[in-house]
Amino acid sequence: MNNTLRSVPAWWGMVLLSATLLAGCRKETDLVEPTTTTSSENQTINKWILENMREYYYWNDKIPASPDLTIAPSDFFDSILYAYDATARPDGDRFSWIEENADDLSASLSGESTTTGMEFMLYLRSQGSTNVIAQVLYVLPNSPAAAAGFKRGDIISKVNGQTITTSNYVSLLYSGGTTFSFGLAELQNSTLVDTDLTRAVTATVFQANPVFMDSVYTVGGKTVGYLVYNQFVPAPNNSNGSEYDDQVDAIFSNFKAKGVNELVLDLRYNPGGYTSSSANLASLIGKNVDRTKIYFREEWNSTLTPYLQQEYGDEFFIQRFVTKSQNIGSNLQRVFVLTTDGTASSSELIINGLRPYMTVTTIGTTTYGKNVGSITIVDDSGNIKWGMQPIVFKSFNSLGQSDYSTGFTPAVEVQEPLNLQPLGDVSEPLLNEALYQITGSRIARRGVAEPNRLPALGSSIQRRAGGGRMIKSLPTFKPSTL
Template identity: 30%
Template sequence: MKKLILILLFASILFACQTNDDIPLTYEEGTNEYINDWIYTQMKRYYYWNESMPGKGNLSLPPKEYFGSLVNKNDRFSYAIHTSSAETFPQSLQNSFGFDLSFMEYEGQVYGVVMYVLSKSPAERNGLERGQLITAIGGTALSQENYNNLYQNLLATKDAKLQMVSYSEKSGFTVPKQINISQGFSFLQPVLSQVIPYQNNKVGYIEIPHFYVGLSKSLLNAFQEFKNQSVNEVVVDLRYNGGGDVSSATALSILLAPNIQSTNQFIRFKGNSNGGEVNQTFKESLEMNESQVSFEALRAAHLQIRRVYVLCGGHTASASEIIINNLKPFMEVITIGEKTVGKDVASFPVEDDRIVGAQAKWVLYPAIYKLFNANGEGNYAAGLQPTVVLKEFQELEVFPLGNMNEILLKQALNSMSGNRRSIKGMTIQTLKKQNLNVVSEPLVIKKTWP
């Protein structure tokens, strides 16, 4: 009896000493508090900037808003989505219609120039082509005062109504026509490659729109054809490549880099105190998401080159920037165009799997790792400056990608003969799209820690 009394007395003292903070709170399933408490826990564990995060704060906020309240002010890329809520997904014309615009002014007229059109996209099916000029959106003519608002409206609509003209130096402007495009899906994009005879060189040109998982086979085929045709210079067009799979980017690097071994370090991931540092060789980085194409097969298609020309710009991000930064320890990388996005972070998806079998769930894409090359060089959040600075749109006539008259490719070809001075075009003012979030692909890596 005395022992029982002592045990009960000790237990009551312990209970009395507990504070409210010692008692874990539980929330009703499905409430904002239930979701946001989970979000906070995951961010505290995985987020690169976890030590600068605020306290839990107001857990009753909508989850998208709550997630944003935890994100570091220098972080442009972390986001959260709900798998059954389309409005939580990053918005872009590429995702909605399969194209994107830049804006420019010439002789007092504002034009939207079509930068690219994805293959088999709603835009392509309705006749949109790179280089076409948009003069009105939704029936409203473009001007200095309204082009940003009209672009924002275009992002939010499901049906695009565009007034178009085309221009060539030889024949001038065409008659305006209207194109109507409805939202739809665009699927995996093909790699475009060709061999260009130029002076005493055979130039292999390859345009890669996205580093999707499994791209290695297509890259291998393209480079094998380059090798068959004795290519001795390579131009890689990444100006509209927003990133994707690190293994596919590694495959391209293996094809390009001279004198490398499978055991050479290729990439370094630096995380918070929980994640630590992960160093990967070329072989390890390739095999994260690639099982069909080996390091040895890729090396067999390597060309006898010591340098590579990379065409880049304000849409070059993530895995594309890895190509530029992580090849530098192994070869000369000559970049031509404009400053890249500056996405020097990697993520892996963190899913809310507390409800077994649930299809609708929150998925977080927080910045988990900072990226560095084999020499420890990284920290390019402000973007990578090109070797040759050159604006893509300097003339009203815009040539297709891969055309020898296209301004960035033309500069690369000129540089091969020793002329690295930027090509001068006519006076066109490029207009900036204001207050727009950068939409790029999360750098896909496998989850390397619990």
């Protein structure tokens, strides 16, 4: 059996974060009926899992000596993890995961999935209630949800005629169904009221473009560039190109041509992605950065480190900036980053990696907190269809800092309201605050924002298979040679 890492172009090294809908580490595969397998098949798959985990896993010295090889592969994988526990293992693993279909895993990591094309946040309808609402955070252009008329801020209270509750929201929203009839609610005098409006949407296989929008504002003598970027993905699934990175480059070329001297980077819904795309974006922003400067370093386990040093040298563990002609750092003294608890992994890497080179001011709420990364491991022989994403390294910026496992606390805290304004609208609270920090005055009155005091249950972004994992590809080599 040829057990190797999936070989992809070097620039597709990526950092992706695994977030959860609720506290704990529930994976998307938990919602799929398991395929029936025999004990012998389980043992074959589990031996493959164990062999690779003992070589690559960041906590490989914590793997049990004699795990039960007869149980289902997903359960076996969980059983050998150095699982996070707030008391017993505060340094433990919150992010490793496995999926039954390696091809689906690869597609999801490039932003392709079966989706309606809208992302939403889940809240209890009121304090103490068991009823749930889903508020639309954004809608992808040209997606089924966009065609159905959905927009940011819409509130969904029913799915297929059923009121959403704490006991049925998983089955209604995440069970793999593709046909939905969404019933809407609205705010009336600070009260959520169900309406008769419904919208039918059929999920399809859809490639999401992570570059959501960009604008340039001229305010208070400043020229402000604004970019909403929702996942670090260099190109569409099955592409060997760099289409999305090129699109970001073109935006910064325009920023440079227009004399942008302040930058607002909106990563509030960006759960992570490829480290190469993170490095590309950072290289367009950083002050006095080029290919000689370190963006971040990696720490691997003690088993792999000597081998990797011997085979590839110390540069294997270093991600440097890229020299970019579109870089606007010479015009910047600082960068403002808009954040929520959905800001994670490669997004946090931007914050941590740029801080040694310029002032990074965060506005919003505390980020997720993920400073570790993973690799995609598949069986190239095709005998085993599973794919796994174990944590294999921890990241540090050029000053050796990696102290954000509980997230970055915002310099300026701003909560998103219940009545959401469009992204890019200067009255939208987070962008409005950034522009205030830049100019010292409110360029537009904030819209009347209904405070959002509803308990949050999580978001569709956190459930998304490609969202928020810190992943890097390794050169292909056989574990047996270690």
